Amino acid sequence: MTHAPLPGPIDPPARLLMGPGPISAYPSVLRAMSAPLVGQYDPFMTATMTETQELYRGVWSTRNEATVLVDGTSRAGIEAAITSLVRPGERVLVPVFGRFGHLLAEIARRAMAEVHTIEVPWGQVFTPSAIEEAVARVRPHLLALVQGDTSTTMNQPLDEIGAICARHGALFYTDATASLGGNDFEADAWGLDAATAGLQKCLGGPSGSSPITLSDRAVEVVVARKSIEAGIREDGDPDAADFVRSNYFDLGQILDYWGPRRLNHHTEATSMLYGARECARVLLAEGRDAVIDRHRLAGAAMLAGVRALGLEVFGDVAHKMHNVVAVEIPDGVPGDAARTVLLEDFGIEIGTSFGPLHGRVWRIGTMGYNARQDAVLTTLAALEAVLRRFGAKVPVAGGVEAAADVYRAAA
């Protein structure tokens, strides 16, 4: 059918990815992606799955047995969690403080839940008391709360929310896609029943695998709804009447595949498994707290740098994620054209945003492999040059020196 000449092997241009994600992967993660495949039930494969579960327990800071990967991008993990935990008609409460709160509400609505939302203006987070008031009023089966919403850069504090949910009998789920690995996260200590993420932010891998962890209480819910496929069902296997309205996202089946029964579900995405394993391995090898500190430092340096370039920072900076900052695009500077010059002439990518912030802010990330001094300083030097090219008045070397000062002070 096609008569166009065939393209050659993939050969991406050199890019320093300093946007809100995806970001440049750790080199060792890219190497892991090209490791040879093994069979689905090869002892090496099942051992690698088990090993990866244990590595992610370290990443999530949990003892949850039910710590696995969902084969898909980060929103696959979100949908698996919500669709498996919430029966049609059950109430879900979503506090919305950016685009990804809307996404959680939308996914819950598609799961035929009764969805309630509360909102704060973009750039803010919720107080625990505002969340408790809503939980007491709505009495949700599930509270679904984004931790870090890249659309606004805000990091919602979660440490008091688990106790609120426990007081009111709600399950507590968080989407930590943008935050995990670059900011504090304590699945067990914070009382989480479910948490999901992706690889393409602070974990420093490619999009396409979604780490998930479930408390024993959450596992009870998904196991009660388990229905085993007719093609592989045996006598006595469950076939719940209130089955999950998805086969692919039925966590009961997914846990049976990762668990000792190894019951065939999908064919695990082997290369993504290798990559996900390596993301966790490099994080734990460097040390979980050390990686978070590296993100804290890179974020502080970038924040100092953009301010020293005279740029206004969007939102409640005290509640900003370490790994991304939103800056107001200066008057007179065409935001998208400037981003294009940064990409095409310098090979550096920064991001725009969504909805009310589209065209109003740039989002600059410092995450995963790129939470590094050289990446921060190079980006600030290039940004200064581009701002100047578009006629903005910026202090000479101000951004770079302010960021370098932060690194010097920490050394």
Next chain:
Amino acid sequence: MTHAPLPGPIDPPARLLMGPGPISAYPSVLRAMSAPLVGQYDPFMTATMTETQELYRGVWSTRNEATVLVDGTSRAGIEAAITSLVRPGERVLVPVFGRFGHLLAEIARRAMAEVHTIEVPWGQVFTPSAIEEAVARVRPHLLALVQGDTSTTMNQPLDEIGAICARHGALFYTDATASLGGNDFEADAWGLDAATAGLQKCLGGPSGSSPITLSDRAVEVVVARKSIEAGIREDGDPDAADFVRSNYFDLGQILDYWGPRRLNHHTEATSMLYGARECARVLLAEGRDAVIDRHRLAGAAMLAGVRALGLEVFGDVAHKMHNVVAVEIPDGVPGDAARTVLLEDFGIEIGTSFGPLHGRVWRIGTMGYNARQDAVLTTLAALEAVLRRFGAKVPVAGGVEAAADVYRAAA
């Protein structure tokens, strides 16, 4: 939390994967998996997505504009097709001739369709008239039919089914996961409205990306059900009342992400995209028909080989897929123990099967990169040695020579 010593970088053992899939990937596909990442809206990224669509039009033999990837394993593509095409309560007809027919029925049931099935014994396929009788009786909205069911190795002829569906006003969907690339496939000529696959069989890549193609008629159905997320919705955007009961699998949204509007949905799994692109590229570079012929030849050689070893072949051999053969495990040979020796001592993997065939047959694949003479002969030599080790009487070098004869005759 974890105190065990950290494992090293991933280092899989040498394996020749000659089971029903996943199989050893093409080396160039593994290389593509480790290419550096680029941003989600990098011109290189969007160009790569567009280029990959065109490559898959060649693989599917279609002019369908709506030819994309679903980010997940092959059953993610199945669920996206069924969930997006079928509204709750609509009738779906599934002719079942193996495990994966049961899977299509199960996914349709979870999508709250009214599911009807017809069955033939495992090892057989349906006649067109049996399918037409059922279509006329059930009057389904969608006929969902597996092309190649690896559980039985059967290849259901599809060339007359599109006309049957057209006569009765049904949409025609096929799951070509196990067959695409190794057997004839003509999406347009056969009148398909939707087809999905995976990379891990004849396409010679890792599991984790699901190619899908939709006819214009299928696109009309999914677009009519499109609902755009609140977080990125603009004035005039649709918000259908009979929305797809999944965000992740809403093909209307997925097509908007791959289409000219590039509306943000998930973050495309970049490494899997690179791999999927390379799978299609190597297939088209060798030539679609040449690749199918290579599978036909390897399959014929393996069939001659196992027969010359005295093994009985399961099912209707005239309707066997080229890329896999099921052989009866000889009396007195412990099937799983023999497979373990083949894996551990020879590094060669073959498969068992599911349901009624578990423990009764081995499934031996010759697909993708491994549809090669050296892979066929090596497997037969090792299988002969293992059979002998377990006390089976087998002709010396019979399998290897019979297979080599097939290759010699074709040279």
